Amino acid sequence: MSRACASPFPPLYKPHVSSSPSLHPTTIQINTPRRPVRSLVHRPLPLIIKLPSLSQLMDVAAAGMGFDDLEEMLGTVSPAGSAVSAAGSEDEADLRRGPWTVEEDVLLVNYIAKHGEGRWNSLARSAGLKRTGKSCRLRWLNYLRPDVRRGNITAAEQLLILELHSRWGNRWSKIAQHLPGRTDNEIKNYWRTRVQKHAKQLRCDVNSKQFRDVVRCIWIPRLVERIQAEQASSAAAGDGDMTAVAPAVGVPAATVSAPAACLRMSSYNTQSVVGQCPHHHHHLNYSEPSQTTTAMSPDDTSSSALRSSLTTEAAAHAHNLASTTTTPMNEGGVVVQQEEDVFGGNWSELLTATNDSMIGLPDFAELGEFEDNLWSLEDLCLHQHCS
DNA sequence: AAGAGCATCAACCGCTATGGC
């Protein structure tokens, strides 16, 4: 089932054991939250709490209940006094920093449930939070919003990020608009930790042409391949449940205001393009959200659109592209390849290894002005096609 | 088992843009 839900604060109690959140209360110890920080007024103690069920969380928010109610409902054991009450004895001018406590989260969620967002500074005061409005806003947007989605970045999402970053660079918020439920912070972190790590492995700069080539010629085709494999295995299972294919993409329709992103890989095998780039078939038709002409249902997210428009033919081409390295698969046909496999060796070795795939690619060095901001395959191919 | 090093990501900071007065 999809792990996404419309809980008022779904990921709040995310322990670092990765498992899908239970629908039933669970007892767990969490060292709230992970990050005590510089000039922290109150260093939170570990809480022994029961994980609330989703329905309990929703009840709490819907009824405008506070932490006491939640605590009573769950039998929560918290360290002496709540952070809020502790803070209440402090100088009013003292602002809390650092990790948010469960109590603070409940206060914020309840207040927003009643009064809505906006006017963050006054909201923080009115809600009884000793936080800056800025901090409240960030906490809400990045963590507490009902439609925020957490968990691993799926292959489809990775594909989107790579493509959109190629177009817009570090415009994280803009990129995030096209990944429903994902925050700019999360995408930024993903880029800095995962993508830059790969660039480092290849001993080249993440913004270098070499790395872009690797991404374009190897990583993206691999992602497409993986998505196709997942789709295939799902189809073979005959369950028709797309969330089983890419669980994290399964965003509940009711909680997502569809950004109507239209990254359509509708034609990975577009002949006019392929004619110039025989081994590269990315044809990413992208439209700005406001410009999209495709009617999309509320749950018609960019990712699902992307997912559903990937054809088996595209997978075949992608597979050809990636055929120089073997992707291990389990018996069910599910790709079990580790990402790192793609990035063994340095970039020149990788590109040499995929030399066959490079046939027909333009000489990147000759692209001149295009090089700085255009590195998607489509752009390169179109450029060559037009020149 | 213990320490070192690395990876992750929540939360902060500084800056810019925008809107109201």
Place this chain on the structure above:
DNA sequence: GGCCATAGCGGTTGATGCTCT
């Protein structure tokens, strides 16, 4: 036009947990 408050963005930090030795 100037000032101030607020919102939003991108970059950075650093504690925590995991993995490796």
